[in-house]
Amino acid sequence: MATGLSVSSFERIDWSRPWFAPFAERGARWQRAALESEAAYLAELNRDACASGQTTGRGKPLAFIAQDDLPPGAAYEAHIGATGCVPTRRNLHDFFNALMWFTFPRIKAALNARQSEAIDELGIGPTRGGVRDTLTLFDENALLFATADPSLAEALRNFDWHTLLVENRSAWGERCEVRSFGHALLEKLIAPYKACTGHAWIVEVPNEYFSWSDAQQRALLDETTSASIEREPLASRMFAPLPVLGIPGWWPANDDPAFYDDKQVFRSGRRAR
Known part of the structure; x- marks a missing residue:
């Protein structure tokens, strides 16, 4: 869930902070692309995804797409599991989410796999249920x-x-x-x-x-x-x-x-x- 911060909020990232420093090399490159345009930002993410060979929870090659490309009615985690494509907005929330796919790829894939399994079993309802709440x-x-x-x-x-x-x-x-x-x-x-x-x-x-x-x-x-x-x-x-x-x-x-x-x-x- 985004907080509505503008694109200019990317300028506020202080890579010297200990909670950001481990991601600084990749993150600063993405930051420059995000400040340029959405197209440049997604292209930078996808270059790294192609080079990494990373997969999502159901073994699909990792890729990043614009949020608007998520099909109407599709569940976010289920879509990632089925297609490998992570809907991504040009904001800080999704920026840090994408960084975690490269920092801890197996954890992200495991979270996506469990979310996808829960959606298969219970569908999408007004509440996530205990397991999905914990995963989230x-x-x-x-x-x-x-x-x-x-x-x-x-x-x-x-x-x-x-x-x-x-x-x-x-x-x-x-x-x-x-x-x-x-x-x-x-x-x-x-x-x-x-x-x-x-x-x-x-x-x-x-x-x-x-x-x-x-x-x-x-x-x-x-x-x-x-x-x-x-x-x-x-x-x-x-x-x-x-x-x-x-x-x-x-x-x-x-x-x-x-x-x-x-x-x-x-x-x-x-x-x-």
């Missing part, structure tokens, strides 16, 4: 929390912010890290605010993960997470809320432990109570 939540608002330390995962699940973000601050980059995924979340982070919260999907990784290259790390997260999406019963309780600006190294103000004293943002949560 992942697609729109997920963060990938990779950790080699079960105690840090437990702190996240239990809203134990002091343990996770203050006491174990040195663990970030050595025993845990976060990767952006949700495209609606990335759109919100054009203008970051303290209460902006992602839904963290916890991924257990080996200790040596933190010495690997970025490409190796992304490949493991892509493979592990997509496998979970493909086979597990899905529900929204599988996520853990995580205020994005609280992530160590992601916002200068959180160097001060008092940053986390804001109970309106860093709440105790039902599980902690």
Whole structure:
């Protein structure tokens, strides 16, 4: 769902931000094309799609089409699954969605496959149903929390912010890290605010993960997470809320432990109570 931001909003992307930086090389090229014209933008996306060999949830070659080319009455996810063509508007919401097809291609394909299966089974109704709601939540608002330390995962699940973000601050980059995924979340982070919260999907990784290259790390997260999406019963309780600006190294103000004293943002949560 778009927020109505104009094309000029592309100029507001700050690729130095830690939530955008991993996508900067490809993203800055797309950004220039988007500011030029819709035709130039779609051509740039499709050049990358052709070069990647990426497929969607049902094995169709990935491509990007104008939103107006989606046939009347066609369901968005079902159309992607059946044709490989992703209806795409020239706005930030769809821009970040397209970037994820190249950053975590297997996760995107797995999400599309499960959505397509649910549509086949239940059709399109006034509500999506629990599985489709969870898939949409992942697609729109997920963060990938990779950790080699079960105690840090437990702190996240239990809203134990002091343990996770203050006491174990040195663990970030050595025993845990976060990767952006949700495209609606990335759109919100054009203008970051303290209460902006992602839904963290916890991924257990080996200790040596933190010495690997970025490409190796992304490949493991892509493979592990997509496998979970493909086979597990899905529900929204599988996520853990995580205020994005609280992530160590992601916002200068959180160097001060008092940053986390804001109970309106860093709440105790039902599980902690």
